Amino acid sequence: SPKKPVVIVTRKLPEVVETRMRELFEAHLNVADEPMSQAELVEAVKTADVLVPTVTDRIDRAVISQAGEKLKLIANFGTGVDNIDLDTARNRGITVTNTPGVLTEDTADMTMALILAVPRRLAEATQYLKDPANEWHGWSPTWMLGHRIYGKRLGIIGMGRIGSAVARRAKAFGLQIHYHNRRRLPEEIEQEYEATYWDSLDQMLARMDIISVNCPHTPATYHLLSARRLRLMKPTAYIVNTARGEVIDENELARLVEAEAIAGAGLDVFEHEPAVNPKLLRSSRVVALPHMGSATLEGRVDMGEKVIINIKTFMDGHNPPDRVHPAMF
Numbered sequence: 001s002p003k004k005p006v007v008i009v010t011r012k013l014p015e016v017v018e019t020r021m022r023e024l025f026e027a028h029l030n031v032a033d034e035p036m037s038q039a040e041l042v043e044a045v046k047t048a049d050v051l052v053p054t055v056t057d058r059i060d061r062a063v064i065s066q067a068g069e070k071l072k073l074i075a076n077f078g079t080g081v082d083n084i085d086l087d088t089a090r091n092r093g094i095t096v097t098n099t100p101g102v103l104t105e106d107t108a109d110m111t112m113a114l115i116l117a118v119p120r121r122l123a124e125a126t127q128y129l130k131d132p133a134n135e136w137h138g139w140s141p142t143w144m145l146g147h148r149i150y151g152k153r154l155g156i157i158g159m160g161r162i163g164s165a166v167a168r169r170a171k172a173f174g175l176q177i178h179y180h181n182r183r184r185l186p187e188e189i190e191q192e193y194e195a196t197y198w199d200s201l202d203q204m205l206a207r208m209d210i211i212s213v214n215c216p217h218t219p220a221t222y223h224l225l226s227a228r229r230l231r232l233m234k235p236t237a238y239i240v241n242t243a244r245g246e247v248i249d250e251n252e253l254a255r256l257v258e259a260e261a262i263a264g265a266g267l268d269v270f271e272h273e274p275a276v277n278p279k280l281l282r283s284s285r286v287v288a289l290p291h292m293g294s295a296t297l298e299g300r301v302d303m304g305e306k307v308i309i310n311i312k313t314f315m316d317g318h319n320p321p322d323r324v325h326p327a328m329f
């Protein structure tokens with residue numbers, strides 16, 4: 001039988017995924033659940049046929065340019081590929097794949113959870129009850145009031161798979177769907193969500209009650225929500241981000257939250273993970289999660305299976321199903 005490809009996986013994956021990888025490949029699995037250093041990544045690309053990185057691995061030009069002749073595939077464990085220098089990979093003839101589709105519903109659920117949690121103050125209220133320093137005096141007609149989401153305007157930035165899955169959920173909750181996207185959706189899809197398209201992000205931002213960020217992080221979307229744009233939002237508006245922290249100017253967002261110039265934020269991702277702006281963590285207007293939009297056991301197993309299919313298909317000499325083209329970003 002032909003020699004099995006050397007597949008280096010940078011992080012610990014669910015047991016079933018690792019077992020399957022051991023069967024199919026000469027799998028080098030990472031027992032310590034710690035991100036690899038840049039030096040370790042360089043070592044990895046020197047010896048691997050296939051590298052399986054995650055969001056915590058920076059596969060930049062410095063790493064890729066030291067890759068060995070054997071390295072032909074970077075099979076990302078994750079949908080976002082902003083951790084990989086796609087141009088350098090292409091120039092070296094290295095194929096890149098990702099794992100789209102299998103984490104759409106989980107990430108949309110988390111987005112919806114934040115859209116509900118922030119205006120209704122779930123985290124703050126739970127924290128209140130659990131803190132032994134507080135004593136709950138019972139129900140009050142004026143205490144812990146949040147804001148209604150039913151009937152409000154939701155502006156989705158990025159109407160791809162996840163944005164669309166958010167639109168479906170939000171519509172069922174009675175929100176009015178608005179969106180900004182590189183391309184306008186076909187009319188029948190707009191009708192399905194009863195969605196209004198905004199060519200101008202500035203104009204949409206100024207009119208929404210809730211903003212949801214669902215676009216990838218690319219050179220074109222870095223700080224798409226710049227200080228100037230964030231200030232266009234209504235002081236009563238909320239912002240939710242389950243995409244990538246880099247899309248928002250986090251410093252300015254933290255400043256607006258602290259100044260109570262924005263109603264609140266639900267954040268699953270941050271600009272400098274694992275660091276989080278302390279102003280955001282201090283604020284009762286912020287629900288902060290440690291990048292867990294796709295963190296279900298089912299999702300992680302599905303992602304692993306997708307990685308395996310991409311590697312197998314590629315090694316069999318075919319075009320892998322989730323090949324990433326730099327032009328897509």
Ligand code: 8YV
Nearest residue numbers: 054055077078079080103294
């Ligand atoms: C993961 C994600 O948390 O797929 C993505 O883009 O952000 C998440 O699914 C992680 O990035 C996996 O590497």
